[in-house]
Amino acid sequence: MRLNPPQGLGKDATAQAAFRAVFHVRNTRPVIALEQVSYAYGPEPLLTDVNLTLAAGSFYFLTGPSGTGKSTFLKLCYGELKPTTGRVTIFDRNVKDMKRDELAIARRRMGVVHQDCQFLDHLPLATNVALPLTVAGRGNELDDLSALLAWVGLGGLADALPPTLSGGERQRAALARAVITSPDVLLADEPTGNLDWDMSQRLLALLVELNRMGKTILVATHDMNLIRAAKQQVNARVLRIRDKRLQAAGADL
Amino acid sequence: MRLNPPQGLGKDATAQAAFRAVFHVRNTRPVIALEQVSYAYGPEPLLTDVNLTLAAGSFYFLTGPSGTGKSTFLKLCYGELKPTTGRVTIFDRNVKDMKRDELAIARRRMGVVHQDCQFLDHLPLATNVALPLTVAGRGNELDDLSALLAWVGLGGLADALPPTLSGGERQRAALARAVITSPDVLLADEPTGNLDWDMSQRLLALLVELNRMGKTILVATHDMNLIRAAKQQVNARVLRIRDKRLQAAGADL
Amino acid sequence: MARKDGPTDRIVPQTGHTAWLTSFTAGVMVFLAVFALALSLAAGRLAERWQEALSNTATIRIAAPPDQMEFQTQAVLNVLATTPGVAEARALTDDEQQKLLAPWFGADLPVEDLPLPRLIEVTSAGQGFDAEGLRQRLSAEAPGAVLDDHGRWRQPLVVAAGRLRLLGQVSILLIGGAMAAMITLAAHAALSANAQVIRVLRLVGARDAYIARAFVRRFTLRALLGAGLGAIFGMLAVALLPGAETEGGFLTGLGFQGIEWAYPLALPIAAAVVAYVATRLAAFNRLRGLP
Amino acid sequence: MARKDGPTDRIVPQTGHTAWLTSFTAGVMVFLAVFALALSLAAGRLAERWQEALSNTATIRIAAPPDQMEFQTQAVLNVLATTPGVAEARALTDDEQQKLLAPWFGADLPVEDLPLPRLIEVTSAGQGFDAEGLRQRLSAEAPGAVLDDHGRWRQPLVVAAGRLRLLGQVSILLIGGAMAAMITLAAHAALSANAQVIRVLRLVGARDAYIARAFVRRFTLRALLGAGLGAIFGMLAVALLPGAETEGGFLTGLGFQGIEWAYPLALPIAAAVVAYVATRLAAFNRLRGLP
Numbered sequence A, B: 001m002r003l004n005p006p007q008g009l010g011k012d013a014t015a016q017a018a019f020r021a022v023f024h025v026r027n028t029r030p031v032i033a034l035e036q037v038s039y040a041y042g043p044e045p046l047l048t049d050v051n052l053t054l055a056a057g058s059f060y061f062l063t064g065p066s067g068t069g070k071s072t073f074l075k076l077c078y079g080e081l082k083p084t085t086g087r088v089t090i091f092d093r094n095v096k097d098m099k100r101d102e103l104a105i106a107r108r109r110m111g112v113v114h115q116d117c118q119f120l121d122h123l124p125l126a127t128n129v130a131l132p133l134t135v136a137g138r139g140n141e142l143d144d145l146s147a148l149l150a151w152v153g154l155g156g157l158a159d160a161l162p163p164t165l166s167g168g169e170r171q172r173a174a175l176a177r178a179v180i181t182s183p184d185v186l187l188a189d190e191p192t193g194n195l196d197w198d199m200s201q202r203l204l205a206l207l208v209e210l211n212r213m214g215k216t217i218l219v220a221t222h223d224m225n226l227i228r229a230a231k232q233q234v235n236a237r238v239l240r241i242r243d244k245r246l247q248a249a250g251a252d253l
Numbered sequence C, D: 001m002a003r004k005d006g007p008t009d010r011i012v013p014q015t016g017h018t019a020w021l022t023s024f025t026a027g028v029m030v031f032l033a034v035f036a037l038a039l040s041l042a043a044g045r046l047a048e049r050w051q052e053a054l055s056n057t058a059t060i061r062i063a064a065p066p067d068q069m070e071f072q073t074q075a076v077l078n079v080l081a082t083t084p085g086v087a088e089a090r091a092l093t094d095d096e097q098q099k100l101l102a103p104w105f106g107a108d109l110p111v112e113d114l115p116l117p118r119l120i121e122v123t124s125a126g127q128g129f130d131a132e133g134l135r136q137r138l139s140a141e142a143p144g145a146v147l148d149d150h151g152r153w154r155q156p157l158v159v160a161a162g163r164l165r166l167l168g169q170v171s172i173l174l175i176g177g178a179m180a181a182m183i184t185l186a187a188h189a190a191l192s193a194n195a196q197v198i199r200v201l202r203l204v205g206a207r208d209a210y211i212a213r214a215f216v217r218r219f220t221l222r223a224l225l226g227a228g229l230g231a232i233f234g235m236l237a238v239a240l241l242p243g244a245e246t247e248g249g250f251l252t253g254l255g256f257q258g259i260e261w262a263y264p265l266a267l268p269i270a271a272a273v274v275a276y277v278a279t280r281l282a283a284f285n286r287l288r289g290l291p
């Protein structure tokens, strides 16, 4: 894993090496890598100088004040946005070189929970959750669906249409949809914003379980309690966006 | 204010009276009142036996696990849903007797923050935030718009289109839109779900300020820290939905 | 009431494909309606011309020995002079008879030398005359006279032209109905596409009339725009059609004449009215259905 | 490739007003196209009939003193027998001449007693004969013979009928073009209305072809359904039109005859093809525009 060292460290090579040691740089193959990435929606860049290598099996949290670019960062990670400058590599392929169909195939190995969970509103919840399998032509692998729905507390709502779900139910459904293919990477944007503590603990347990199976997890969240709880169960690292840069945030947690 | 006494109290009249005393029943005119209200989307009722009188100038939090009916309760309060049985009174008028136009006029005295904040996606943020004034033909009262936007941290985004806003920015915009008419009642559904701690403190300060001006506030939230912080500044009461009933939740906070 | 709610102009998104669809639908339908109108007017002119030419004239043929010819002709003219509904009666000159026969026998037929029957052209007035009554009187006064009121062999043409006109009119109605249905569907589609707009407006206290007005105005203007362009292009196309072939005799040009050029201008207005009513119904209907 | 992605059937919402709009548009346009087709076919028949009747026959009129008549008639027939392009030449009998004149002079005209010209009906074959050459030969051999090839005074009718046919064909093209444009717009509208569907499908790894196929299939079927109904109603309407007035002589009924009834059945297929192409282009175009 490579990471922007905190700004205080400056250009001191030893300090940087020490910083890297803290983050247990693994030598497993990177799943997603960002090198010198910057992104700008308008004339002003939103993110600059971002370096990050998501090693397989790692668990990250991403925090930062509202509007600093967490969702933008996640979109860069799964290729919805292409970097203004720099290089984003997904499964060893440069995003800029990927055709849309390649990207679609790559997405099947990634689970994504959007901040505003969107569904096919005319299809029942179960069909929606199973959609990634259907689209990938793997509709036959649907055995675990009801167990998964039960785990996220939607056991009784398999036939409900998405517009009739509560805010928290939608978030849980989105997470279930993201993990149903057992993806190599899970990118979740504020997956517990509308959930009570008990339920977010439950979802966290699911994420921890997936991580133990070797999946790479990256969760953007504001919920410091969630991060604290996670750190007790798993070797999770916390990233923070500040001053348009990605930093490690260890001290205050 | 009338409230379902906690179930443990049973039918004991003295206990009920004591319970009511705790909640400082004011004798101001009620803004919204629910009497013996139940609501069912399907055959099973979601809420039953709900009694609540929102006195003018009171401050409530509403909690409860995801999917228990917080949003449904708020929708009953502002007339988007009509009770299956029982009576909902808004500004002294029974909702069932109100024509759609009357309801529209009543809405102008209420600020509502939906859980999924929706905007007119083709109009800039400032126009969206000012929409309640425009619709009410009060477009000339727009002096405070930029001050309000600055307060919720959207000063630089007045011309941004809603689809380009981040999740937290949308929530802040929705709150700004809800308070721009200086409504008598503010009903906010999970207004800080996507916000960091600093920003939610700021919004809380805005709510407290409004409450001190005599506005009635009802906020549905999962964020216990927010509730705790509020209780230090204002006489806020906490309601909880449990077993399809509305209860007072004081003990654990 | 309209003013108090404030300006609604920008509440509904300006663009969107359903909006264009509305303009385009209105345009195409009005374009077609212009043609149907031209067809209907041309057929009407045709039917009228034939009707007039045929119902207003009849021919009386007098076959008599040369010595009686003059007498019988006079007798027939006398009878006609006292027949109600006859405006004018006139014996054809030899020259005229010659012209009638020219297509068949050439211009150099010596009509004066032939024992041809004499033809009397009868122009009727108002409701026309009673052909049966006239026949009876003629057979009494001039046994050699035969009344031919042309109707027998030319009436089908008039019927055909009338049907053409009817077809044009029915087409206009069909096109108008189809346009109304399409605009209604387009309005519903736009209302569906803008469900969020409606939800937001409801939430901030907008009244039904306010929301409906925004949609209705947009759609009416859209339809008017499309229909106006459709009418202009339709009129251009009709004007550019191969000109009226009056030599053809019984075919009149498929076009507008004189004041008729103003008629198609009514179509965009009709389209706008249709759009107004259709969208208004659709909007209130839809708004009633939403909470 | 199509199968591997799995069934796309239910991915796009079944209902929705743009879907109905598509069916309805296709239906109305095909309905109109059926009429335009009927018009075009009828005009074609008319033009052909007139063309045939006129270009294949000519009349030669021989005006000569009674004693030379027989001789000149024979001379003309001889000339005609050696004229290339003449299939048949035949002198009309007195009876036939009588019938021609009947409308003007009644059935009791004593043709045999009259010094009328003799008429010879010439039927041409293939490309027809060279009228100018024939005239010169006739003036040499039979000075009293005049060739009337009818074209002069009936040709405008043929031209008019041809134009009517052209109008019908142009109408079909216009209607088809308008239908394509409308379906394209409706497809775009549906794609806009279903932006969320596209976003969700993209998010879960659906390929462009998969998404486009779902829309294209739905729209093609919708258009086929609407167009099929439109064709059926159009044919019913044409069948119910007032029948062909062949007595009118020059007007043929606005309908289909025999095998022509099969032609309108091609229209729904054409509409489906148009919908397929239009939606496919719209879908891929739109998908390229989205991230």
Ligand SMILES: Nc1ncnc2c1ncn2[C@@H]1O[C@H](COP(=O)(O)OP(=O)(O)OP(=O)(O)O)[C@@H](O)[C@H]1O
Pocket (backbone or CB within 6 Å): A041, A042, A046, A064, A065, A066, A067, A068, A069, A070, A071, A072, A073, A115, B157, B160, B163, B164, B165, B166, B167, B168, B169, B194
């Ligand atoms: N499509 C866009 N066009 C222009 N600006 C955008 C667009 N999307 C996001 N932005 C802006 O970029 C900034 C970062 O947005 P982003 O959604 O990444 O923030 P975030 O960190 O996820 O915030 P939150 O915690 O509120 O979700 C915001 O100020 C937002 O207004």
Ligand SMILES: Nc1ncnc2c1ncn2[C@@H]1O[C@H](COP(=O)(O)OP(=O)(O)OP(=O)(O)O)[C@@H](O)[C@H]1O
Pocket (backbone or CB within 6 Å): A157, A160, A163, A164, A165, A166, A167, A168, A169, A194, B041, B042, B046, B064, B065, B066, B067, B068, B069, B070, B071, B072, B073, B115
């Ligand atoms: N329109 C509807 N039709 C049917 N069921 C509905 C409808 N809206 C909500 N529900 C169901 O009613 C229950 C309560 O929904 P509600 O949105 O009130 O929950 P909530 O307490 O706000 O939850 P959250 O904290 O997740 O937002 C949920 O189980 C939901 O599925």
Ligand SMILES: [Mg+2]
Pocket (backbone or CB within 6 Å): A070, A071, A072, A115, A189, B166, B167, B168
């Ligand atoms: Mg975000």
Ligand SMILES: [Mg+2]
Pocket (backbone or CB within 6 Å): A166, A167, A168, B070, B071, B072, B115, B189
């Ligand atoms: Mg809710």
